[in-house]
Amino acid sequence: xxxxxxxxxxxxxxxxxxxxxxxxxxxxxxxxxxxxxxxxxxxxxxxxxxxxxxxxxxxxxxxxxxxxxxxxxxxxxxxxxxxxxxxxxxxxxxxxxxxxxxxxxxxxxxxxxxxxxxxxxxxxxxxxxxxxxxxxxxxxxxxxxxxxxxxxxxxxxxxxxxxxxxxxxxxxxxxxxxxxxxxxxxxxxxxxxxxxxxxxxxxxxxxxxxxxxxxxxxxxxxxxxxxxxxxxxxxxxxxxxxxxxxxxxxxxxxxxxxxxxxxxxxxxxxxxxxxxxxxxxxxxxxxxxxxxxxxxxxxxxxxxxxxxxxxxxxxxxxxxxxxxxxxxxxxxxxxxxxxxxxxxxxxxxxxxxxxxxxxxxxxxxxxxxxxxxxxxxxxxxxxxxxxxxxxxxxxxxxxxxxxxxxxxxxxxxxxxxxxxxxxxxxxxxxxxxxxxxxxxxxxxxxxxxxxxxxxxxxxxxxxxxxxxxxxxxxxxxxxxxxxxxxxxxxxxxxxxxxxxxxxxxxxxxxxxxxxxxxxxxxxxxxxxxxxxxxxxxxxxxxxxxxxxxxxxxxxxxxxxxxxxxxxxxxx
Amino acid sequence: xxxxxxxxxxxxxxxxxxxxxxxxxxxxxxxxxxxxxxxxxxxxxxxxxxxxxxxxxxxxxxxxxxxxxxxxxxxxxxxxxxxxxxxxxxxxxxxxxxxxxxxxxxxxxxxxxxxxxxxxxxxxxxxxxxxxxxxxxxxxxxxxxxxxxxxxxxxxxxxxxxxxxxxxxxxxxxxxxxxxxxx
Numbered sequence: 154x155x156x157x158x159x160x161x162x163x164x165x166x167x168x169x170x171x172x173x174x175x176x177x178x179x180x181x182x183x184x185x186x187x188x189x190x191x192x193x194x195x196x197x198x199x200x201x202x203x204x205x206x207x208x209x210x211x212x213x214x215x216x217x218x219x220x221x222x223x224x225x226x227x228x229x230x231x232x233x234x235x236x237x238x239x240x241x242x243x244x245x246x247x248x249x250x251x252x253x254x255x256x257x258x259x260x261x262x263x264x265x266x267x268x269x270x271x272x273x274x275x276x277x278x279x280x281x282x283x284x285x286x287x288x289x290x291x292x293x294x295x296x297x298x299x300x301x302x303x304x305x306x307x308x309x310x311x312x313x314x315x316x317x318x319x320x321x322x323x324x325x326x327x328x329x330x331x332x333x334x335x336x337x338x339x340x341x342x343x344x345x346x347x348x349x350x351x352x353x354x355x356x357x358x359x360x361x362x363x364x365x366x367x368x369x370x371x372x373x374x375x376x377x378x379x380x381x382x383x384x385x386x387x388x389x390x391x392x393x394x395x396x397x398x399x400x401x402x403x404x405x406x407x408x409x410x411x412x413x414x415x416x417x418x419x420x421x422x423x424x425x426x427x428x429x430x431x432x433x434x435x436x437x438x439x440x441x442x443x444x445x446x447x448x449x450x451x452x453x454x455x456x457x458x459x460x461x462x463x464x465x466x467x468x469x470x471x472x473x474x475x476x477x478x479x480x481x482x483x484x485x486x487x488x489x490x491x492x493x494x495x496x497x498x499x500x501x502x503x504x505x506x507x508x509x510x511x512x513x514x515x516x517x518x519x520x521x522x523x524x525x526x527x528x529x530x531x532x533x534x535x536x537x538x539x540x541x542x543x544x545x546x547x548x549x550x551x552x553x554x555x556x557x558x559x560x561x562x563x564x565x566x567x568x569x570x571x572x573x574x575x576x577x578x579x580x581x582x583x584x585x586x587x588x589x590x591x592x593x594x595x596x597x598x599x600x601x602x603x604x605x606x607x608x609x610x611x612x613x614x615x616x617x618x619x620x621x622x623x624x625x626x627x628x629x630x631x632x633x634x635x636x637x638x639x640x641x642x643x644x645x646x647x648x649x650x651x652x653x654x655x656x657x658x659x660x661x662x663x664x665x666x667x668x669x670x671x672x673x674x675x676x677x678x679x680x681x682x683x684x685x686x687x688x689x690x691x692x693x694x695x696x697x698x699x700x701x702x703x704x705x706x707x708x709x710x711x712x713x714x715x716x717x718x719x720x721x722x723x724x
Numbered sequence: 725x726x727x728x729x730x731x732x733x734x735x736x737x738x739x740x741x742x743x744x745x746x747x748x749x750x751x752x753x754x755x756x757x758x759x760x761x762x763x764x765x766x767x768x769x770x771x772x773x774x775x776x777x778x779x780x781x782x783x784x785x786x787x788x789x790x791x792x793x794x795x796x797x798x799x800x801x802x803x804x805x806x807x808x809x810x811x812x813x814x815x816x817x818x819x820x821x822x823x824x825x826x827x828x829x830x831x832x833x834x835x836x837x838x839x840x841x842x843x844x845x846x847x848x849x850x851x852x853x854x855x856x857x858x859x860x861x862x863x864x865x866x867x868x869x870x871x872x873x874x875x876x877x878x879x880x881x882x883x884x885x886x887x888x889x890x891x892x893x894x895x896x897x898x899x900x901x902x903x904x905x906x907x
Contacts, residue, residue, distance in 0.1 A: 387775035390802050458731060461738045468750070475754040481802040489807075490752070517727055 162187040163242030166209060170201065177201055184625040185413050187242035187562070190231075195257055198248045202232050203263040205246065210238020212543040212556065214628075214637045215654040216260075216270035218278040220306045222252050224622065228280055230257055232267070233626060233637065241561050243626055250280055259285040266543040269662055277304040287327075292369045295323050303377055311374065311381045326353040326365040334362045337673060352680070356673055359721065364668040364676075368661065379651045385411060385619070385642060388651065389483040392638070395653055397478060398438050401430050402631035403653060404483040406638040409564060410627025411485050414640060417617045421569065421608040423487035428566030429603050430480055431629060432596040433473065436507065437466040438632035439593045442684045446586045447518060449678045450527040451716035455518055462510045469503045472496060487613030497604050504604075508597045515590050528583040532667045532679035535580065542663040545656050546634020547592065548683050551577040551584035558630035565629075570602050582682040589684075619646065631656050633684050657685050677715045749818050754801045756819040759794060759832060763813035766790050766836040766850035770805035770814055779805060788840070788847045794832040796822055811856070841881035843888075848881035 158164070161183060170191065171178050177197035182190045193201050205211040211234035219229045227249040234244045250257045259282035260267040271282040272291035279302035290297075296317035302308055309315075328334065337354035350370070355363040375395065379388045392407040393400040405427050412419055440463035447455030467477045473496060474480035482489050492500075518524060534544070539552045549556050557574040559567045575591040577584035624641035634656035643649035660683045667679055714721060740747065749755070771779045771792070778798035783790045805814045824830055838847035839854045858878055861871050880888065 383775065390775040390800060390804075394800075454728060454732070458735070461735060464738075471750045471753060475750070475752040475803070476801065479800070481754070481800065489803075513727070513731060517731065520727070 160186045161189070163189065163236060163240050163244065165240065166205070166236060166242070166244055167191060169209070170205070173204060174201060185416075188245070188413065188626055189242070190245040190247050190624075192247045192249065195248045195250065198230075198232075198246065199258050199260045199263050202234070202246055202260045202267070205234050205236070205244060206264050206266075209236060211236050211244065213264060213266040213270070214243070214543070214626075214635065214659075215639065215652060216267055216274070217639065217650075217652040218250075218274040218280055218304070219641065219650045220278060220304065221249075223306060225249070227252055228255065228278060230274060230280070231639065232260065232270075233639065235561065235635075237556060237561050243562070243628075245626070255279060256281045256283050258283050261285050261287075265541045266659075266662070269658065276302070278302050279305065289325060292372050294370075294372075295319060303374065304380075311377045324367050326367070328355045328363045328365065330355055330357075330362040332357065332362070337361075350685075352676070354668065354673065354676060359672045359674070361668050361671050361673060361676065364665050366661070366664070376651050376653065380643075380648050383648075384646050385640075385648050386485050386646075388648065389485070390481055392653065393479045393481055393483075396631075396655060398441070399434055399631035399633065399636070399656075400478065401434050401480050401482070402629040402636045403638070403655070404480075405431060405565065406627045406629045406636045407640065407651070407653065408483045408485050408627065409629070410625055410638045410640040411642070413625035413627060414623040414642060415485075415617055415620060417486050417614060419487055420611045420614060422491075422610045423612040425566035425569060425603055425607050426488050426492060426612065427483070428570070429492070429600060430470075430474060430482060431565070431631075432599050432603075433466060433470050435596045435632045436593065436600075437463055437470065438684075439589045439596070440466060440511070442589055442632075442681075443515075443518070443586065443593075445681050445684075446524070446528070446582075447521075449681050449712075449715060450521075450523045452518070452521050452523055455514070455521065458514050458517075462507065462514060465503050465507050465510075469500060469507075472499055472503075484613060486615060486617060487611070489613070491612050492604075492607070497607075500604055501601065504597055504600050508594070511593060524586070525583060527675075527678065528581065528586060528682075529579070530581050530583075531671060531675050532582045532682055533580045533670075534663060534667050538663050538666045539580075542659075544634070544660045544663050544683075546630075546632070546660065546684075547585050547588040548634060548660050550575060551588045552580045553578040556635075558628050558635045562628060566603055569608070570599060570606070572599060582678055585682045585684075622649065624650075633657055634659065657683070660685070673711070673721075674715045674718050677712050749820065753818050753820075754803050754816045756796060756801070756817055756822060757794065757799065757803075757805055757814050758817045758819070759792070759834065760813050760815075761792075761834040761836075763811050764792065764834060764836070765811055765813070765852040765856045766792055766834075767810065767853050767856075768792075769808045769810065773804040773808040775802060775804065776800045783838070783847075785847055788838045789835050790838055790850050792834045792836070796830045796832075839879060841884055842876055842879040843884035844881065846881055846883075854878055 167181055167189060174197055177193045178191055179194060180192040184190065206213065214233040214235045216232045219231065221227060221229045229247055229249050232246040236242050236244055248257065257280060259271055261271055262284055268287055269291060271285050272287060274280050275282060276290055276293040296319045298315050298318050301315060334355035334357050337356050338351060350366055350368045352364060352366045354361050375391060379391055383391060389404045389408050392404040395403040440459055444456045444459035444463065447459060470480065471477050473492060474482050474490065534552045536552050539549050539554060545556060553576055555574045555576050559572045560574045572595060575588055577588050619642065621642055621644035624639065626637060626639050628635060628637045636656055637654050639652040641649040664683060668676060671679060768781045771781045776798045778795050780793050781790060801816065803816050806816050837851045839849055839851040841848050858871050862868060
């Protein structure tokens, strides 16, 4: 897509960048009027990213590698920065990595938020981030062969399952504690949830000194499947299945990324319908988390009531899309089903009922003394840590940062019907709960406005041209924060590269700091407060550093202790 | 506390009688796809559109048949098959109880005969699809006699058509009927 010079939003960032690092910028390319990719010299990569991040108010959205050897002979790494101070746009810093050495300078020592991304590039492409402080595997299992990097174009078919190379778990959990601690493993897994995780808490008595965790036990290899087996117009249905709760947000992010790359203008009516579905998704997701908040503070009646009322939002989804979850409504270029008058009326009725019933339930929840007692001042996400790690969603908004993709980079219907950004400055679990409560009512309000003021017109455009090797970003604000996708088209009606980053991916790294200084009984509460696509961490191992003793406790026991705070399993 | 009891009282019983009473779903609910073999022409449009590969086609060149297969275990209920079907042979039903006692019951098959090329005798397309094409031409305004006269073209495989194409170039004018006689 060609973008004229006047309409380029954020071109001053690039001008300033050229001035600051005169020799570094090799190329700049605009994908849309507020998305630019600058190719820089490999050696200036860390400085450029650091300067954009800390000096210019950027946040790391996602970073990823790409095997571009068949295009120009090199690998490439992309660092996507969401610029949010003053002029808001996306700046993607790209650098080419020599295919023979496969080395690039790590950005993590300067910008901590890059740590997971660089570990993943290392796993998936076998590129070496020189100077990366944490060289453990992130995505690949411990028993995966050493030189098999799944996303390289010439390594493996997506159906290959290599033999395990080791029978023992050899992942080293990191503990920064100086004194002696007891080790509490939470996990490893319970396959009822999409992403089990293993937590290891280092405790001194009841206090958590440090924490570390291992995720990706059930990495599904969706990016590989999308790139090799599926057509680019079939991927929206796969993206729907990235998450069981916020799948629609992912499929919107994916379709927008392709639409941005090909310069497809989606009709306004389709855009508003997309954001209506997104808000319906937020309703049921936030009600789920509020229910869980009740459950974790020992107020199970509240949990039951929230889930009873939540059923209305599920009915709403079924009514509008034909499915309670995984709506399957997106196509490249628009949406598959219109909202008719009868459905609009039914929606307004259900939304009205939800508003009334949830108002009562929330009053009840806030009057429960348990809630404030258990959540106030717990699981603090320090503002400095938040700034360093670029978390998203209610998680970062409760620490006082007004980051919301719907307001920062308005997409879909949020251009027509703007959303307010809610923040809290308490930085604790309570702040996150209250933030979700406010956002729930904003969504209700949005649905009422959008249903009443839906623009007329078509809901799908067809007849666009598939252009090889075009790429762009697509983004949404899912209930848990920004979901961001980057797609590059291939030359075979498929994708050359698809990078999908779910919001929780950005929220895990700072969790370690939030657990520190709290007690074991608060751990489930803190983990739940980031509303992870709940990793059923069904067991906990506790390691007492002072006694040098390790115990494994079922997760249900820890959870019970979290609610009742009696009969500590540590004794 | 009193408020809580009031809410509970007002909520009444939230538990449904299901499975002892039927569970109604919304009008537009997307459940298990229902296939009508009488209506199907085995054109394979659904198999091409299916993102999950739940729908597949397999040809048996020996027996001269083509088999349409549906595996509900892979189905994602997106309804793309329904959208692309030219004869409305496949429609999503409100059916959502999909558990079976026998794994083989998750498969459905429908086998159709293939038509033989009138020149080389090879099987080249589903018989019903060829018949459907003839019907479409009649629908588009060609007389029954005109369709009859190009019958051998309809029953020729692409390879043989290509070979015959040059000598028969003067006959290509029949396509004018499709465009509504604009010369």
